[in-house]
Amino acid sequence: MQNKVKSQRFIWIDIMLTLIALIVMGYFYYGVRAVLLCGVCAAASLAAEIVSLRLMKRRFTADDLTCISDALILSLMLPAVMDYTIAAIACVFAVTVKNIFGGRRNIIFSPAAAGYVFLLTSWKSSVLMFTEPHVHTGAFEKAAELVSSASHSFNTTGRMNYTDFEILMGNVSGPTGAVSILLLAVAAIVLIFRRNISFGAFLGTLIGTAMLSVTVPMCGSLSDSLKYTFSTNMVLFAAVYIVSDKRIAPERNYFSFFYGMFISLFSYILIITTAAENAIVIASILFTPVSLGFKNLERYISRLEAEESAVKGEVEQ
Secondary structure, eight states: HHHHHHHHHHHHHHHHHHHHHHHHHHHHHHHHHHHHHHHHHHHHHHHHHHHHHHHHHOOOOOGGGGGHHHHHHHHHTTTTTOHHHHHHHHHHHHHHHHTTTTTTGGOOOOOHHHHHHHHHHHHHHSSSSSOOOOOOOOOOOSSSBBBBHHHHHHHSSOOSSOOHHHHHHHHHOTTTOOOOOOHHHHHHOOOHHHTOOOHHHHHHHHHHHHHHHSSOOOOSSSHHHHHHHHTTTHHHHHHIITTTTTTOOOOOOOHHHHHHHHHHHHHHHHHHHHTTTTTTHHHHHTTTHHHHHHHHHHHHHHHHHHHHHHHHHHHHH
16 A cells, blocks of 8 residues: 555656656746646635534545646646636636545546636636737736637638647647647646556547548548647647546546547547537546446456455465
8 A cells, every 4th residue: 555655646746747847838828827726726726625624524635736736737738828716716617626536545536637628618718719829918917908819720720820839839828738749748648658648548549540530530631630630629738637637537447548549539539529629638528427436347347357366375274
């Protein structure tokens, strides 16, 4: 148990380092406002975690600091100019719902995804309008001009008015930390090799997305369909930090692979039928029962394997 706790803490540190890299990129494109938003979300989540645990008569420990990484993930899914109060409310909601449904030891869905869906249903216009990259807004200033995201443009027209280099570097309108494809790819490689995220879920998400983007392309060229599908709608960001979250995805890679694939297929269908932005985040919440079903099946298989091993041991004796 002690080794498992240590492992979870190392996972948290590695994930935090990759998130900090995304925050630095957000600062480059949007200025100090992006960093302050992350700080507000982290502070609100930490306060909500401490208060909610005390109300439930549970002790706050160092392991509960994972609420900070969940808060940073949520903040990076938002516009840099998001209202601080609204962002804080979403973080408090995410922490509260997480603790109501079992807390850190029994997480059944991504708190960040839950907070994001809450914002979509309550403040959709604030969540889906952005400033252009390199437009820096003061800490307490109101954004002068807001634009739709690159995802919205692709979902509704099948086109993107950005160069490949701009897409790779994240120089497009969209969520603060979810558009830098190169940095997200590096984060994915690091976290996979460090075994901090579910490789099966990550691979299933990528393959499922690639399959439909080729068989049911959203634009004329198959290469453009693949390129734009993976670089929009927070597909890569969600694949790394939400779908592949080891706290939620099934442990066995073949189960987690299908879990990730189901989410990606459903989210792609949502996009082509409704043009919904960032549908993969919504799908990750809707497919919570699938993850729970796979986990129950894993426990059943593990129990059978243990019983079989015990029988073999008795026979050998």
